[in-house]
Amino acid sequence: MKKTTAYAPASIGNVSLGFDILGAALAPVDGSKIGDEVEIESATGPVLFEFAVDGQFANKLPTEPRENIVFQCYQRFIEACGNSDAINAPIKVTLRKNLPIGSGLGSSASSIVAALVGLNAYFDAPLSDHQLLTLMGEMEGQISGSIHYDNVAPSFLGGITLMTGLTESIAVKLPVISEWYWVICYAGINVSTAEARKILPASYSLQDTLTFGRQLAVFIQALHTQNAKMASAVIHDVIAEPHRKRLLPGFDEARQACISSGASAFGISGSGPTVFAICESLDIALQVEKVLAQQYIQTDKGFTKVCRVENQGATVTG
Numbered sequence: 001m002k003k004t005t006a007y008a009p010a011s012i013g014n015v016s017l018g019f020d021i022l023g024a025a026l027a028p029v030d031g032s033k034i035g036d037e038v039e040i041e042s043a044t045g046p047v048l049f050e051f052a053v054d055g056q057f058a059n060k061l062p063t064e065p066r067e068n069i070v071f072q073c074y075q076r077f078i079e080a081c082g083n084s085d086a087i088n089a090p091i092k093v094t095l096r097k098n099l100p101i102g103s104g105l106g107s108s109a110s111s112i113v114a115a116l117v118g119l120n121a122y123f124d125a126p127l128s129d130h131q132l133l134t135l136m137g138e139m140e141g142q143i144s145g146s147i148h149y150d151n152v153a154p155s156f157l158g159g160i161t162l163m164t165g166l167t168e169s170i171a172v173k174l175p176v177i178s179e180w181y182w183v184i185c186y187a188g189i190n191v192s193t194a195e196a197r198k199i200l201p202a203s204y205s206l207q208d209t210l211t212f213g214r215q216l217a218v219f220i221q222a223l224h225t226q227n228a229k230m231a232s233a234v235i236h237d238v239i240a241e242p243h244r245k246r247l248l249p250g251f252d253e254a255r256q257a258c259i260s261s262g263a264s265a266f267g268i269s270g271s272g273p274t275v276f277a278i279c280e281s282l283d284i285a286l287q288v289e290k291v292l293a294q295q296y297i298q299t300d301k302g303f304t305k306v307c308r309v310e311n312q313g314a315t316v317t318g
């Protein structure tokens, strides 16, 4: 029996200073995985697509399989392959939903990336990486209301990625500051990305626009010159955080506590409620993790993790 399994890591959209333009893939330092998995195996038919879900957050998914983004990925994958005979074989697809939904950890992106990487590997790579990434952005846009690549690109390619806005080269990988630990804390409540996008203003002041451009340029220069202090000094969100933080109980207090505990930067992961703190040593990261667990988690679904940037991105694991 033919079988393929794909894994796609969670990601931090925006990295605070780069709304829709920067994203970072995550790998917990304890060696565990943080991301969804999709398993594809041959089936006997007569239907072409059988679907099952399991994993910790499976019960939070839409009950109608057609509403699951993985099913929609399959439909678009087949279309993109020109409905060729080579992919008209019955399959059973199982989504292992390990990421909470509406968490700010790129949960839908992780399902999308794992599904498309898995399907492409199972059917012997009919689509190029560029075609896959284009499709991933389209699927993410279907869920959140507008196409943004800052979760799908890092989850697919790994590393810290910069979205170029160019059709031919959608995303590029940036250098990573290797000493940084990224502490994440999911509060255990849900924030819909689509709703969190709707509350943002349609236009911004000249001052905010200049700050946004300057910080992004300085951050990228600092990554290329491995200047950790300069990079963390410009991690401030002038686009989304001022409007979104009211959706996040205890956000300002959590930031204050993390900075007092030695974190170099703090911000919202994606559209929240997850927050992230950048720390320059493991000792600081463990202290910050403790503070976040005590102060920011709201329900028994919440969790913290100390991570590094996942450099590899999505992988075919079996």
Ligand SMILES: Nc1ncnc2c1ncn2[C@@H]1O[C@H](COP(=O)(O)OP(=O)(O)O)[C@@H](O)[C@H]1O
Residues within 6 Å of the ligand: 060, 061, 062, 067, 068, 069, 070, 095, 100, 101, 102, 103, 104, 105, 106, 107, 108, 109, 111, 143, 144, 191, 192, 193, 194, 270
């Ligand atoms: N496989 C899937 N993973 C996550 N969300 C899914 C999936 N399939 C469908 N959905 C729906 O997509 C929406 C995802 O919400 P969103 O706030 O964008 O989550 P996230 O920010 O965690 O990606 C929810 O309405 C959810 O029910």
Ligand SMILES: N[C@@H](CCOP(=O)(O)O)C(=O)O
Residues within 6 Å of the ligand: 013, 014, 019, 020, 021, 102, 103, 104, 105, 106, 107, 148, 150, 151, 193, 196, 197, 240, 269, 270, 271, 272
């Ligand atoms: N750039 C997007 C990122 C959304 O990330 P998610 O993990 O909350 O889906 C935004 O900020 O809207």
